[in-house]
Amino acid sequence: xxxxxxxxxAEVARHLAPGRYLRLSGADPVPLxxxxxxxxxxITVYAARPLPLSAAAQALLAQPxxxxxxxxxxxxxxxxxxxxxxxxRGQIALACLAPRIAAMAGSGWQAVEISAMRRDQPLLAxxxxxxxxx
Numbered sequence: 742x743x744x745x746x747x748x749x750x751a752e753v754a755r756h757l758a759p760g761r762y763l764r765l766s767g768a769d770p771v772p773l774x775x776x777x778x779x780x781x782x783x784i785t786v787y788a789a790r791p792l793p794l795s796a797a798a799q800a801l802l803a804q805p806x807x808x809x810x811x812x813x814x815x816x817x818x819x820x821x822x823x824x825x826x827x828x829x830r831g832q833i834a835l836a837c838l839a840p841r842i843a844a845m846a847g848s849g850w851q852a853v854e855i856s857a858m859r860r861d862q863p864l865l866a867x868x869x870x871x872x873x874x875x
Contacts, residue, residue, distance in 0.1 A: 754781065769814060771841075791818040794826065802828050805851070805875045809836045809868040811861075816846035834875070836868035 750764070751773055759778030764770070768788035775781055789812070802823070810816045816837065823830055830849040836856065837843040843853045854871060856864040
């Protein structure tokens with residue numbers, strides 16, 4: 742069975758037919774609610790390692806800019822780094838792949854927009870459009 746859905750894997754998982762499924766995920770996967778008769782085996786295939794923002798990135802973030810965020814953990818880490826470095830959130834606009842990502846970034850940003858589709862191309866198009874409005 743193959744399925745594609747908006748809302749990430751959590752939405753697809755709610756509608757799985759009874760059976761056993763394999764989930765390839767990152768080290769901190771979003772919890773899934775599955776219907777009765779569904780078993781999901783999760784295998785971690787990657788892990789994100791948070792790094793401090795480089796001096797070059799800090800210089801770019803010191804002026805009005807748009808940052809595209811692809812994951813909730815990246816959003817949380819980015820927000821933490823901005824706070825640690827004293828960067829002005831009011832100068833930074835966020836283009837987020839999903840509402841959960843925007844929520845994990847917190848508040849105080851110049852703008853927060855959410856991609857119409859959870860795919861790279863629409864996210865990058867949104868970030869480009871937001872750059873035109875700075």
